[in-house]
Amino acid sequence: xxxxxxxxxxxxxxxxxxxxxxxxxxxxxxxxxxxxxxxxxxxxxxxxxxxxxxxxxxxxxxxxxxxxxxxxxxxxxxxxxxxxxxxxxxxxxxxxxxxxxxxxxxxxxxxxxxxxxxxxxxxxxxxxxxxxxxxxxxxxxxxxxxxxxxxxxxxxxxxxxxxxxxxxxxxxxxxxxxxxxxxxxxxxxxxxxxxxxxxxxxxxxxxxxxxxxxxxxxxxxxxxxxxxxxxxxxxxxx
Amino acid sequence: xxxxxxxxxxxxxxxxxxxxxxxxxxxxxxxxxxxxxxxxxxxxxxxxxxxxxxxxxxxxxxxxxxxxxxxxxxxxxxxxxxxxxxxxxxxxxxxxxxxxxxxxxxxxxxxxxxxxxxxxxxxxxxxxxxxxxxxxxxxxxxxxxxxxxxxxxxxxxxxxxxxxxxxxxxxxxxxxxxxxxxxxxxxxxxxxxxxxxxxxxxxxxxxxxxxxxxxxxxxxxxxxxxxxxxxxxxxxxx
DNA sequence: GTACGGTACGAACACTGTACGTTACGTACG
DNA sequence: CGTACGTAACGTACAGTGTTCGTACCGTAC
Numbered sequence: 387x388x389x390x391x392x393x394x395x396x397x398x399x400x401x402x403x404x405x406x407x408x409x410x411x412x413x414x415x416x417x418x419x420x421x422x423x424x425x426x427x428x429x430x431x432x433x434x435x436x437x438x439x440x441x442x443x444x445x446x447x448x449x450x451x452x453x454x455x456x457x458x459x460x461x462x463x464x465x466x467x468x469x470x471x472x473x474x475x476x477x478x479x480x481x482x483x484x485x486x487x488x489x490x491x492x493x494x495x496x497x498x499x500x501x502x503x504x505x506x507x508x509x510x511x512x513x514x515x516x517x518x519x520x521x522x523x524x525x526x527x528x529x530x531x532x533x534x535x536x537x538x539x540x541x542x543x544x545x546x547x548x549x550x551x552x553x554x555x556x557x558x559x560x561x562x563x564x565x566x567x568x569x570x571x572x573x574x575x576x577x578x579x580x581x582x583x584x585x586x587x588x589x590x591x592x593x594x595x596x597x598x599x600x601x602x603x604x605x606x607x608x609x610x611x612x613x614x615x616x617x618x619x620x621x622x623x624x
Numbered sequence: 625x626x627x628x629x630x631x632x633x634x635x636x637x638x639x640x641x642x643x644x645x646x647x648x649x650x651x652x653x654x655x656x657x658x659x660x661x662x663x664x665x666x667x668x669x670x671x672x673x674x675x676x677x678x679x680x681x682x683x684x685x686x687x688x689x690x691x692x693x694x695x696x697x698x699x700x701x702x703x704x705x706x707x708x709x710x711x712x713x714x715x716x717x718x719x720x721x722x723x724x725x726x727x728x729x730x731x732x733x734x735x736x737x738x739x740x741x742x743x744x745x746x747x748x749x750x751x752x753x754x755x756x757x758x759x760x761x762x763x764x765x766x767x768x769x770x771x772x773x774x775x776x777x778x779x780x781x782x783x784x785x786x787x788x789x790x791x792x793x794x795x796x797x798x799x800x801x802x803x804x805x806x807x808x809x810x811x812x813x814x815x816x817x818x819x820x821x822x823x824x825x826x827x828x829x830x831x832x833x834x835x836x837x838x839x840x841x842x843x844x845x846x847x848x849x850x851x852x853x854x855x856x857x858x859x860x861x862x
Numbered sequence: 863g864t865a866c867g868g869t870a871c872g873a874a875c876a877c878t879g880t881a882c883g884t885t886a887c888g889t890a891c892g
Numbered sequence: 893c894g895t896a897c898g899t900a901a902c903g904t905a906c907a908g909t910g911t912t913c914g915t916a917c918c919g920t921a922c
Contacts, residue, residue, distance in 0.1 A: 414869080414870080436908085436909065436910080437909080437910060437911080438908085438909080438910090446870070446871080447870075447871050447872070448871095448909095448910080448911085449870080449871060449872075449873090449911080449912080449913090450869075450870050450871065452911075452912085453868085453869060453870080457910075457911075458909095458910065458911090506744060506747060506748050509744060509747065509790055509793045509794060509797070510744045510793060510797055511797045511800075511801060512794055512797055512798070514813065514816060519816075519820065519825065519828060522827075522828060523824075523825050523826075523827050523828050526827035526828065526831050527827050530827060536830065536831050536833075536834045537834040537837065539831060539834070540831045540834035540835045540837070541834070541838070541843060541846060541847075542850075543835075544835075544843065545787070545847045545850065548787065548790040548791065548794070548847075549783070549786065549787070549790070551790060552747055552786040552787070552789060552790040553786065555747045555748060556747060556750055556786070559747070559748055559749045559750055560750070562749075563749060575752065578752060578757075582757065586761075587757065587761050588761075589761050589764035589765050589768060590757060590760060590761050590764065592774065593764050593774050593777060593778045595774075596774045596775040596777070596778035596779070597778045597781075597782075599775065599778070600779070605779060605782065608779060609779075609783045609786075611854070611858065612780075612783065612851055612854035612855050612858065613850055613851065613854055614854070615853075615854040615857045615858055616849070616850035616851055616852070616853040616854025616855075616857065617850050617854075618857075619853045619854065619856075619857040620849065620850065620853055652900080652901080674877085674878065674879080675878080675879060675880080676877090676878080676879090684901070684902080685901075685902055685903070685904095686878095686879080686880085687880080687881085687882090687901075687902065687903075687904090688900075688901050688902065690880075690881090691899085691900060691901075695879075695880075696878095696879065696880090
């Protein structure tokens, strides 16, 4: 396209405003971009992670990012990879396999929680990057150490990852909406249940207390144990 | 607007140029908006559901929608409610409770799958609308019929809904990305596993076949049975 | 010293969700 | 019968979004 040499009237002649005087602005890189994006994600949420916002944080323009990142989706994928890469692994120990499972999955959940929105992101398009494979390898190792058959281990691994992501996703949804009250919104839910017509919602009425009981951590680890015990029970029966 | 002057023949004179001559352009309503949005979602995906696109489908402007819908988020929530409202329920029958569970959860999954993106949406901000409460009531009823204690029923209900949403979410991710090949992308995954260095990924190498075995339906129902059996096993042990 | 390959950059495009002020309509009232 | 009014629909506008393009610059290889 033609230059359209915009003759800005007030521009002083010879004004060579090369931004070269900037001290030592470190050069761009995929790593730096992902770092900046993760920082923004952590402090302002997923919807604040825009190309322009990330570029501004790096003191550059949005267009510059596209040299290192194909597009926003690719950036998000790269962020996701980094998030799963930071979870510390558990060298499988047959004597402690269940404990290790809880520890590893718990750290996965925390990692997702530290960067809100990433859990939903992982569910939306399941990534198969290096760090995900490493995590899967570790999960399979622990399950194998626990005596799971290959098929049971593989399928259980799948289910557990799903549970972690789903729980984490719900977690930061609850945190985002219930941020005003420290009580998550349990009170609102209780009020909702109490307002239901008893004839049409007898179960919800009688189960209201149990629907709200237990904190998120307790229910998370309960879910893991349920899955593990379920697979073991089915294996024992066969 | 106000153009498209098309005086209907039988109309008496004095037909002022207005959009009134439109045959029977049904007036806007929340229902009509949600219908149009769902139709677009079904045929073009979630990212095609923009206010302008929905408005165009209704032969109006985007601004007109805001009389009936607070904003896009509210529209999506309303769509989600409708999607969960269409799943047919199962009057609890103690003799068939497990079968009923599979049927009901299966229909939930299908419903999510029919409108791609809604599963992820439900996970991202768990709705507590009328139809969701009705579904929960039914789930609790079936679990109660199966002999679950109130606490077990409540917590299991939670886990199962999570699993359904997570599976459905993964389902339509896989469908969206693997659309080109009818094989989902199993072949790509197998190739990925085969390319891994055996010394660092012994588990993934030896479990590759099992990671890919079984179709989505089989694994979905396996997951449900695992959860149910897990809770039962824990209840029996206590 | 000069040519070159790749990086940074500003501007522009085609969109998005949403707010605003103004029209047109059906209806209730004088 | 005429008129005022509340509300629904509308066009327009604004501030952003992701992404592309052409260009200006840098350090390096000749």
